Amino acid sequence: MTTTQPRPTTYTPPAKHAVETDYEQVLDDLSSASVSRNFDPYLDIDWDAPHMAVVPDDPRWILSSTVDPIGRHPWYQALPEEKQIKIGMWRQANVAKVGLQFESILIRGLMQYADRLPNGDKRFRYTTHEAKEECNHTLMFQELVNRIGMETKGMRPWLRRLSPIIPLFSTLTPTVFFFGVLAGEEPIDHIQKDFLRASEDMHPAMSAVMQLHVAEEARHISFAHNHLRTTVPPKGRFAKFLLSIAMPIVMRVLCGAIVVPPKEFEREFDVPREVLNEIFWDSPQSAAFLAGVFGDVRMLAEQCGLMNPVARRVWRALGIDGRASRYRSEPAYTAS
Template identity: 30%
Template sequence: MTRSVGAPDREAFADRLLRGSIKRSYAPVVDMDWDAPLEDGKYFLPPDVLSLHGTPLWESMSEQQRIELSRQEAANILSVGIWFENILNQALLRHLLHNDPGSLHTRYTLTEMGDECRHMAMFGRTIERMGAKPFQLRWYQAAAVNVLPKTFRGTMLWVAALIGEEIFDATQRRVVDDPQLQPLVSRLMRIHVTEEARHIQFARAGVRRRIAETHRFEKIWVGTAQGLGGLLLERLFTNPVMYRRAGLDPREARRQARANPHFRANQRRGFADLAAFLEDTGMMRRTSRALWRRAGFL
């Protein structure tokens, strides 16, 4: 049974987030030092969060090859971030069609969308500054991405937002101050973590409100379907193109990554807080739990 979860008053909560946005928001065009050179020997993601860390393939790689793998994995994750924030903004725009344009809730939604637009610009420029190339959607992936925003409605909108935000956020918080990290990437993470904290609070409040007032069928549907997010993220985190760009055999690299207990442990660590929230709100059901476990997040 779903446990009682107090949903905050929508307008009062939006007002608090708006005040937080006034106090701590960033404009990456001026808050990032885009002219600073990259530092030799620094990683674009810390070694211990890379998908191949600890595998036989990793042990056979030189330090420069490992750094190059970190560049490609970082570019892949930033590309995924751009795709997701694009989808989220489209879904939020549709959400706003059915809300009072003068409400504080609408005002904060628009503020979050502005944050996401700046994040997409920051991610894209960072990929370029790292000396990498963005990862592009294949035609069938692009077709799916164009459909997804239409399906993110009601409870699904807020649960999908959390899946796209919390797992990345948990990893960023853990590695943002790692001394092996390029200063450019560390600064990006610091900005993103600060602003995503408000976005996560907003989405969690959205879930709590919806489950308090929605029909039982919607809870079952969303609680079951959200497990597909685990399978999707597993595929995106082991994108064979990034291994090929790093000079590795993409099939073998992906095979070793998916069998890598260290990589699986990182997945579970990143999903832990969100998994607890989904369980607490009744949004984790038997099927979705099995899907997240199959993908290595549980």
């Protein structure tokens, strides 16, 4: 499988004053949008409507054979429908739980970051808006988990144990923290957009949650991209070199921790180890999915001056290299 698009040229940052002016305007626009277009999961989702009920043996919980990495594997497709439904419900509940846990880490980090900002800094208002929106997302995700009724743990155990420490990076090394923000937001956003584009017969509770989350997450991802494009290029050569190596490592480690189900999934459903390895990430399809998740981040790395020859080798060694997106949220394009 080969890509047909040329690699973008190296990003040349504009003058410092122009960057600062543009960034200030972006912060104003994002803050205004947070006020004029925001959602409340208990006002905008009709949880108690009859069509939203979670009922036994509903085939709409069967995982997508075109989008979900588990759903497209022959092992899953060969299972009886009853077990496919149960796995699908567990999988979707666990994805929601992971989203909740990630948002919780992000909220704590954003509030610590905002606490260190000086009076008058426009980042304070936007990051606080974002934290408020993420609080609504945690309510929404937990409501979905509760209604599905599956007992799921969410993130892998090591990440759950580290979760109290990760927010500290927002003040110790803010750039790496925002790498981590994108490492969590980009895969979740990518997967949810793929589901929504596929227009398959999803359960309405799932589609409502995804639509609301994708709508607000666009702002959050836009902030992280603009923040890094503004703050990274002025750094010294050695600092940027270290960041260029850290960026793909953070992306790969956190993507695996967030996307791959915890050990409980393997035990609960007797999933053969070789099947799980194929799903994440040994098959050509799963490898293409992993690389495709980070097209926007590779574009950002180019724009920030973080895609040097050594960094390219790290991206390639981690299996997350490929064509950079030409614009944010560009659908993955490959040609055989």
